[in-house]
Amino acid sequence: MLYGADYNPEQWPEHVWDEDVKRMREACVTTVSLGIFSWSRLQPAPGTWDFDWLDRIIGKLHAGGIGVNLATATASPPPWMSVEHPDTLAVDENGATYWHGSRQHYSPASPTYRRLAAELVGKLAERYADHPAVVMWHVNNEYGCHLPVEYSDAAQTAFRDWLQKRYGGIPELNEAWGTAFWSQRYGRWEEVMPPRKAPYSRNPAQLLDYHRFMSDMWLECYLAERDIIRAAGATQPISTNMMGAFKPGNYQSWAPHIDVITDDCYPDPLDPNRPRNTAFQRDLMRSLKPGTPWLLMEQATDAVNWRRTNVSKQDGQLAAETAQSIGRGADGIFYFQWRQSRAGAEKFHSAMLPHAGTRTRTWQEASALGKQLAALPELPTPGDDAQVALVFDWENWWAIENPDHPSTLDYLALIREWYGALHRRGVMVDIVPPEQVSGRYNLAIAPFLYLLRDDGAAALSRFVADGGVLLTGPFSDIVDANDRFREGGFLTQLGPLLGVGLEDFRALPLPTSTTVAERAGAAEAQDAEQAPDGLDRVTLELASGGVLGGTHFAEALWADSAEVLGTFRSGPSAGRPALTRRAHGAGQAWYVGTMPDPSGLNAIVDRLLREAFVTPLLADLPEGVEIASRGDLITVINHSASPATVMLPGVELLSGKEFGTRELAPQEFAFIKAV
Numbered sequence: 001m002l003y004g005a006d007y008n009p010e011q012w013p014e015h016v017w018d019e020d021v022k023r024m025r026e027a028c029v030t031t032v033s034l035g036i037f038s039w040s041r042l043q044p045a046p047g048t049w050d051f052d053w054l055d056r057i058i059g060k061l062h063a064g065g066i067g068v069n070l071a072t073a074t075a076s077p078p079p080w081m082s083v084e085h086p087d088t089l090a091v092d093e094n095g096a097t098y099w100h101g102s103r104q105h106y107s108p109a110s111p112t113y114r115r116l117a118a119e120l121v122g123k124l125a126e127r128y129a130d131h132p133a134v135v136m137w138h139v140n141n142e143y144g145c146h147l148p149v150e151y152s153d154a155a156q157t158a159f160r161d162w163l164q165k166r167y168g169g170i171p172e173l174n175e176a177w178g179t180a181f182w183s184q185r186y187g188r189w190e191e192v193m194p195p196r197k198a199p200y201s202r203n204p205a206q207l208l209d210y211h212r213f214m215s216d217m218w219l220e221c222y223l224a225e226r227d228i229i230r231a232a233g234a235t236q237p238i239s240t241n242m243m244g245a246f247k248p249g250n251y252q253s254w255a256p257h258i259d260v261i262t263d264d265c266y267p268d269p270l271d272p273n274r275p276r277n278t279a280f281q282r283d284l285m286r287s288l289k290p291g292t293p294w295l296l297m298e299q300a301t302d303a304v305n306w307r308r309t310n311v312s313k314q315d316g317q318l319a320a321e322t323a324q325s326i327g328r329g330a331d332g333i334f335y336f337q338w339r340q341s342r343a344g345a346e347k348f349h350s351a352m353l354p355h356a357g358t359r360t361r362t363w364q365e366a367s368a369l370g371k372q373l374a375a376l377p378e379l380p381t382p383g384d385d386a387q388v389a390l391v392f393d394w395e396n397w398w399a400i401e402n403p404d405h406p407s408t409l410d411y412l413a414l415i416r417e418w419y420g421a422l423h424r425r426g427v428m429v430d431i432v433p434p435e436q437v438s439g440r441y442n443l444a445i446a447p448f449l450y451l452l453r454d455d456g457a458a459a460l461s462r463f464v465a466d467g468g469v470l471l472t473g474p475f476s477d478i479v480d481a482n483d484r485f486r487e488g489g490f491l492t493q494l495g496p497l498l499g500v501g502l503e504d505f506r507a508l509p510l511p512t513s514t515t516v517a518e519r520a521g522a523a524e525a526q527d528a529e530q531a532p533d534g535l536d537r538v539t540l541e542l543a544s545g546g547v548l549g550g551t552h553f554a555e556a557l558w559a560d561s562a563e564v565l566g567t568f569r570s571g572p573s574a575g576r577p578a579l580t581r582r583a584h585g586a587g588q589a590w591y592v593g594t595m596p597d598p599s600g601l602n603a604i605v606d607r608l609l610r611e612a613f614v615t616p617l618l619a620d621l622p623e624g625v626e627i628a629s630r631g632d633l634i635t636v637i638n639h640s641a642s643p644a645t646v647m648l649p650g651v652e653l654l655s656g657k658e659f660g661t662r663e664l665a666p667q668e669f670a671f672i673k674a675v
Helices: 016-027 052-063 079-084 111-128 154-169 170-177 204-231 253-258 272-290 315-327 361-374 394-400 411-423 454-465 515-523 596-613
Strands: 002-007 031-034 069-071 134-138 262-264 295-298 331-335 387-392 429-431 443-446 468-471 501-506 537-542 547-551 557-559 565-570 576-584 589-591 624-631 633-638 644-652 658-664 669-673
Touching: 016 547, 031 134, 031 331, 052 204, 052 429, 052 515, 079 547, 111 204, 134 295, 134 537, 154 170, 170 204, 204 253, 204 394, 253 394, 262 272, 272 295, 272 315, 272 411, 272 624, 295 454, 315 624, 315 633, 315 669, 331 361, 387 411, 411 429, 411 596, 443 454, 454 468, 454 576, 454 589, 454 624, 468 596, 468 624, 501 576, 537 576, 547 596, 557 576, 576 658, 589 596, 633 644, 633 658, 658 669
Parallel strands: 002 031, 002 331, 031 069, 069 134, 262 295, 295 331, 387 429, 387 443, 443 468, 468 589
Antiparallel strands: 501 557, 537 547, 537 565, 565 576, 576 589, 624 633, 633 669, 644 658, 644 669
């Protein structure tokens, strides 16, 4: 188990470094990420290099038994680059330049930036590829975090090149983008621009491709640095830190190129759905590279600095969040950062060693946690623990949130609602694109799959034919990979599998809160039938009895060859099918024409789990308690504000005692070896 933090010794006089190493050993730190924002120190001027200080601190860390995750320092170019090479600077959609004085102000498409970054990475790799202290390489930092999209001349040139590789010629581009609409037809590549400021709605296919392009630009930067490190003979793992479900970066396309997935996660202590949302993020990271443990590369020891109110974590919350990461596949826990900065924009951001020193709760919790993690045995590799696949797809995310749709949808929030119903039941979930749904799962849930590629539709159809249970809808299988309607209307790929046809979407006014979870407590406290019907809500009656609520859509469906399990009884589609099922091959294909409310989600998920023979890890999971499996390791965490009693057979990993029946205090966790 790796344990450590970002370390920025260049912010401190050298006499502090020896104390840092001593304190790191006290806290059981094994590894630090070094040099992430050190470009201006490593190269203070063009052609001038200073590696002596880096040699000294790496030597001190190595002598102290602390490994180095060495960063390439390319995330924040020094001021001289902006002055000497303004073509490296990013530009917004209005043509305004982003200047230095913050970070990440460069254009990832700039040939000059890439050349200068390659020069720096080459010198670092040549010098440290064989250094015994270097256990890993950290390329750049949080690609696209603060500047996810930019529109410079460098980006314009690169975008045209990218489009030529994707489409081949201008006629093919015109066809893919549907440029006959609004007289947008292009005659030559010089006419093609990034989707800069425009008077009204921009071409949705162009917007989608620009998302793809920007994600690919960040990936190209990573690959260029990775290849330089490998060419220097480095054999250590190479990675770049991700940020969970970060919309601008298609991590599902990046993952095959990255040796180990690393993630930064900063849950808001005030978020009532924090345990669910962080569990979703951990499961997403694990799913990106199945069978390979991942690393939590950044989390906060306490408060952050960038929210409107930066509240502290509860007692024990840091350890509980750490246990959640480990239980869902992490083999390393790191923080931003080791020593709290005394200057700069992040000086109020917490760290392992705060300004107030070692008497603080933060230091004591972080160092105690280090000792606990050091006592853990080797943990099982995260493997085939999940029987359920939740379909989450970046390209669909980009397309479904384009403007000019029947409804404005928050794709991530809606997916998290489905995830939450599974999380509350103690069901392990892999979060995958449609192409990765296979026979290793019993159940696949694929809601709001607006953009469905041919290979994804084929994979879902095979899954059902081979015995899987699939649920999809609403607003699914609407457009192709270019955000164009297919011939034949909607559900052209999955309609025959589902046994339904779609006439119209019949969007509902958005709920007062567009995130259904914010109303979950009130909605679950009363029967859905008693909830007042408003314009933003419909009800559907199940054939088996009971009434559920729905939001966002009340789709007008035809049940061509499907069994109708639920019918809209209110709203614009009253009397028409709302929930259907069709047997296909050895499996079942379900469709829902609305977004079920929390009680509806619970009812539908319970039925799906029974139909797919998926058994939760623990029956009757107490409210606020989370459970996860990692091979024979079971992790239980009490996220609630009250004690909770849990009964599980097994041996507690840290104490060696039988777990049996135990009361967990608020924020308490346990690692249990199953028997």
